[in-house]
Amino acid sequence: MEIVVKGFTKHFGDTAVIENMNLTVKDGEMLALLGPSGCGKSTTLFAICGIHKMDAGQVLFGDRDVTHVPAQQRNVGMVFQSYALYPHMTVFQNIAFPLTVRRESKVDIKRKVMEIADLVYIGELLERRPAQLSGGQQQRVSLARALIRRPGVLMLDEPLANLDARLRLEMRSELRRIQQETGIAAILVTHDQVEAMSICDRIAIMDQGKILQIATPAEMYQRPVNSFVAGFLGDPPISFLDGVVRQGILVLQGDADDTIPLPEHISGQPDGKVLRLGVRPEHYQPHFPTKVKGAVVFVEMQGREILFDVKLSNGDLLRSVQAASSQFKLGDTVEWGVDPAQILVFDDHGTRL
Amino acid sequence: MSVSARLGILFLAPALIFVTLFFFAPVVLTGVFSFTNMSTATGITGGAYQVTSNVLRQLADEGFEKSTLDRLGAKSYVVSAQALVVATTEGVVDKAVLVELESKHLGKTYQSRRDFERFLKKLKNRPRSTRDLKKISPYFRASLMGQRFESEEVLFAMLASLDLGLPDPQMRHVARASYTGWVWGTGNFKRMFSLGDNLRVLRNTGIYVVATLLLFNTGFALVLAIATFYLPGRHSAFFRGLWLLPRITPPVLYVLLWKWLAWDTGFINTILANFDIQSRNWMLDTGANAWLFVVLINGFVGASMGMIIFASAIKAIPQTMLHASEVDGANRWQQIRHIILPQIKWPIMFITVYQTLSLLTSFEYIWLSTDGGPGTSTEVWALAAFHAALDNYWGNLQYGYGAALALVLVVIGVVMSLIYLRLFNFDALITRPRIEQ
Amino acid sequence: MVGHSRNWPVIAGLGLISIPLLVMYIYLFVDTVTDSPAGSVLPNRFTLEHWRFLTEGIEGKGNIWKVTLNTAIFASVTTTVVLLVSSMAGYALSRLNVPMRRYFLAGVLMLHAFPSVTLIIAIFLILQMVGLYNTLIGVILVKSTLELPLGIWIMKGFYDTVPWEIEMAGIVDGASRFRVWRSLVLPQVQPGIVALGVFSFLAGWSEYVLPQVLAPSSNVQVLSVYLASLIADDQHFDFNLFKSVGMFYIIPVIILYIFFQNKLMNIYGGGIKG
Numbered sequence A: 001m002e003i004v005v006k007g008f009t010k011h012f013g014d015t016a017v018i019e020n021m022n023l024t025v026k027d028g029e030m031l032a033l034l035g036p037s038g039c040g041k042s043t044t045l046f047a048i049c050g051i052h053k054m055d056a057g058q059v060l061f062g063d064r065d066v067t068h069v070p071a072q073q074r075n076v077g078m079v080f081q082s083y084a085l086y087p088h089m090t091v092f093q094n095i096a097f098p099l100t101v102r103r104e105s106k107v108d109i110k111r112k113v114m115e116i117a118d119l120v121y122i123g124e125l126l127e128r129r130p131a132q133l134s135g136g137q138q139q140r141v142s143l144a145r146a147l148i149r150r151p152g153v154l155m156l157d158e159p160l161a162n163l164d165a166r167l168r169l170e171m172r173s174e175l176r177r178i179q180q181e182t183g184i185a186a187i188l189v190t191h192d193q194v195e196a197m198s199i200c201d202r203i204a205i206m207d208q209g210k211i212l213q214i215a216t217p218a219e220m221y222q223r224p225v226n227s228f229v230a231g232f233l234g235d236p237p238i239s240f241l242d243g244v245v246r247q248g249i250l251v252l253q254g255d256a257d258d259t260i261p262l263p264e265h266i267s268g269q270p271d272g273k274v275l276r277l278g279v280r281p282e283h284y285q286p287h288f289p290t291k292v293k294g295a296v297v298f299v300e301m302q303g304r305e306i307l308f309d310v311k312l313s314n315g316d317l318l319r320s321v322q323a324a325s326s327q328f329k330l331g332d333t334v335e336w337g338v339d340p341a342q343i344l345v346f347d348d349h350g351t352r353l
Numbered sequence B: 001m002s003v004s005a006r007l008g009i010l011f012l013a014p015a016l017i018f019v020t021l022f023f024f025a026p027v028v029l030t031g032v033f034s035f036t037n038m039s040t041a042t043g044i045t046g047g048a049y050q051v052t053s054n055v056l057r058q059l060a061d062e063g064f065e066k067s068t069l070d071r072l073g074a075k076s077y078v079v080s081a082q083a084l085v086v087a088t089t090e091g092v093v094d095k096a097v098l099v100e101l102e103s104k105h106l107g108k109t110y111q112s113r114r115d116f117e118r119f120l121k122k123l124k125n126r127p128r129s130t131r132d133l134k135k136i137s138p139y140f141r142a143s144l145m146g147q148r149f150e151s152e153e154v155l156f157a158m159l160a161s162l163d164l165g166l167p168d169p170q171m172r173h174v175a176r177a178s179y180t181g182w183v184w185g186t187g188n189f190k191r192m193f194s195l196g197d198n199l200r201v202l203r204n205t206g207i208y209v210v211a212t213l214l215l216f217n218t219g220f221a222l223v224l225a226i227a228t229f230y231l232p233g234r235h236s237a238f239f240r241g242l243w244l245l246p247r248i249t250p251p252v253l254y255v256l257l258w259k260w261l262a263w264d265t266g267f268i269n270t271i272l273a274n275f276d277i278q279s280r281n282w283m284l285d286t287g288a289n290a291w292l293f294v295v296l297i298n299g300f301v302g303a304s305m306g307m308i309i310f311a312s313a314i315k316a317i318p319q320t321m322l323h324a325s326e327v328d329g330a331n332r333w334q335q336i337r338h339i340i341l342p343q344i345k346w347p348i349m350f351i352t353v354y355q356t357l358s359l360l361t362s363f364e365y366i367w368l369s370t371d372g373g374p375g376t377s378t379e380v381w382a383l384a385a386f387h388a389a390l391d392n393y394w395g396n397l398q399y400g401y402g403a404a405l406a407l408v409l410v411v412i413g414v415v416m417s418l419i420y421l422r423l424f425n426f427d428a429l430i431t432r433p434r435i436e437q
Numbered sequence C: 001m002v003g004h005s006r007n008w009p010v011i012a013g014l015g016l017i018s019i020p021l022l023v024m025y026i027y028l029f030v031d032t033v034t035d036s037p038a039g040s041v042l043p044n045r046f047t048l049e050h051w052r053f054l055t056e057g058i059e060g061k062g063n064i065w066k067v068t069l070n071t072a073i074f075a076s077v078t079t080t081v082v083l084l085v086s087s088m089a090g091y092a093l094s095r096l097n098v099p100m101r102r103y104f105l106a107g108v109l110m111l112h113a114f115p116s117v118t119l120i121i122a123i124f125l126i127l128q129m130v131g132l133y134n135t136l137i138g139v140i141l142v143k144s145t146l147e148l149p150l151g152i153w154i155m156k157g158f159y160d161t162v163p164w165e166i167e168m169a170g171i172v173d174g175a176s177r178f179r180v181w182r183s184l185v186l187p188q189v190q191p192g193i194v195a196l197g198v199f200s201f202l203a204g205w206s207e208y209v210l211p212q213v214l215a216p217s218s219n220v221q222v223l224s225v226y227l228a229s230l231i232a233d234d235q236h237f238d239f240n241l242f243k244s245v246g247m248f249y250i251i252p253v254i255i256l257y258i259f260f261q262n263k264l265m266n267i268y269g270g271g272i273k274g
């Protein structure tokens, strides 16, 4: 089922938290709602599932306008960050609750619970109580409860945030497997770009209540609409260099010595225009042509790779990620190059040119 | 209206009904009753009109003429036109008699029933049997004394039949004076402010509240909370448990235990007998001793609430703060003065307000122990109100006056609970519901 | 930070002030099963004689078992009413979008501090007017109402600690708000219900002023009134008997106190910390 949000606006008191948001989740896809904490991701989810009222706008589930349908009748499945399992019920009762509320027969309930328990691998835990489960197991139970009545859409509000690093990786792929096996459209809310990029079909990136861009992870990584998106995606993050255009060349701020030629597709910029360049660490390497000089001020060994921070003469930083075999050391003066084709250029409003 | 608003109102409804009936209504009615003279004598529903010798005395004081009052008070039988009309319409008495009375004897007055009936026997058309004769006289009875009239109209009709020639205002005056039910008035307040005893009661209340509050409800409560904070777990649990006992013991039993301690044959006297000290009732022998016991009895109960609140506030002080002060070489006393006390300033304030209010209005323990005695030396305001309205020796319970005394406390209660409300960070208590349905 | 050597003066000081309490409560028990010679506080023999009132009754007084039953009915019905009404109202104030919720909450807080005894004169007259004077129902209604502000406040505090996500999950799962309350939220506040229940029961069990003033008639007598009338009555002046009746009266209290001491501490502290 396709989910469409049109013109959604939400205020809390006087502050507008979401302003005129439009969003479409295609049937069967997993969409990430990505953004920093407090940008309005949960608020969006709550509006879609009916926990919050919308001040303006519409929500469509397929052809059905559910804007004024109460949450109980929207048939959405939701997994909370805290899992929100019912502590006084067994795992079985937890998963069965949505069906019990609908007064389905005992036999049906039992069959469906068994099915879904097998899907999420918790068949042996059914008689336990939530307090007797590990974080990952609770997560699976919560997922089973959300899926049991075959919801039109599955919503996951930071489902991995409370897990430790290893479990997070495991559950990440589990979420994807289960979503794909059931074929239910899903919205994954997260502030972790790695999570969003690794398991979602598309990403909607949000900041301060607005969606900045909706695109596939690769598209968004390569062609971010603005410097915020560029900065949010990528680990280690992109480096920014500010400067002014002089005869088709960018003169970096502060120190007139450092210049970087603008990429070809950005030609024709008037002199004096303020621009910002974005260079990802993988595009600042010893072998690239456009050389930029600096000193290595920070080295971080990450196992397979080494991360370098290079300080330019005007004080700006450029990051570089190189294979662990790289021989450079802290304090070295280096003259590495930037891949001109991969430079991202933003105007003074942050919009990519 | 939203689903949850409807459910919310439904869920609040029972509480609202209860609270309206037994909280708000009593508050309002305390005000209303205080402007009446309700008492056992007047009853709490309506009344009737009855001229009694008391009423006559009152009317005399208020300047009624002696002759009028004599007529009001006289027991007489009068052949009046009005009585004749009544008797004729009711048709119990033989017409002929009435006709004769009307034509020949109109206006004649007799001082007693015997005289009147003797006169009747002499009539030409007199009834044959004595029984019929006796039926005649009630119609002509012209005395008001002791008769109950259910409404003002009936009373006025009766007054008219006496031919007193009273002007209207005076008639109404008589009606007012003879009414037995309760009436509106500000008499309770005049009495409250003029009664010298109330000044003493007021002073007692002050002593009671201040002494109990300072010595126990905050004072000793603080000592307990701080001392048990420093004591090892076992000891502190013992003392806290012990000091909560008075609070959970039913008041009747708790006061009984104090009586056993203090009375003539009680524990104190038995001990003191070994030192040849005359046995006596320590609780009631002198005003000073009575006060001692009143404060002890209330204080031993009242210390627990402060103890609990202060103890949990002290426990909430960050350990690092206390450790730091120990590293700085502060001794316990300095730690208490400079860290603990300032940190629990708000709880102390809170308890002070809350306990002032509850002490000001409590009377249960005093009622059970000294009952305000000896004399009125431990009578406090709340107890005085209670005594006046619901429990006094004379049996005439003065609801109206009691309500007026209670009204003072109600007003103080409202004001102080508003202050209490201010002590809460109210906005933090009402976060916006996160489910909008 | 606890040095034992420094503790004994504190213990001695507290102990000294606690002597009256210790003496009273120890002798409350001792005197019910012993006799002491006149003029001595040391018992000289063990006896169960003071407990004869349980089987033989006390001359001129009502049946103690009937009185106990009245007390139990009074306390348990009051508890039931308080629990029902406060668990509903507390939820509404904690979680539902009730109009004027702010004012209701302020009202509860004010009543929480408001001295209810001052209302007894008006309540007495109201009960007389509506014909509930001298009935157990009348006292129950009044006692329940006076306990409500604290009860609602306590329950609201407990509801406040229930995670919103549980309720959100419930309504997304298709349950009505009422169902969510009954099946999902109420079980989470069970400790609050137990604590408030015990507290209300004890409050009802101990209450003296209300039954004495509002229902003095002998057929609705409760234990507090019974004991008070025994003490007031000159014919049976016998502290051992009083204490035995008192002991009988306080046994359920002590049992509940031992089991629920920690929970009660919180409520006797005014329930200020939910």
Ligand SMILES: Nc1ncnc2c1ncn2[C@@H]1O[C@H](COP(=O)(O)OP(=O)(O)O)[C@@H](O)[C@H]1O
Residues within 6 Å of the ligand: A012, A017, A035, A036, A037, A038, A039, A040, A041, A042, A043, A044, B432, B433, B434
């Ligand atoms: N019930 C509420 N009342 C007032 N402000 C709220 C409420 N819920 C959320 N907000 C505000 O709305 C913004 C978005 O919140 P939320 O959607 O929870 O962010 P997140 O993206 O971290 O999930 C935040 O600034 C938050 O403070």
Ligand SMILES: [Mg+2]
Residues within 6 Å of the ligand: A041, A042, A043, A157, A158
């Ligand atoms: Mg969130």
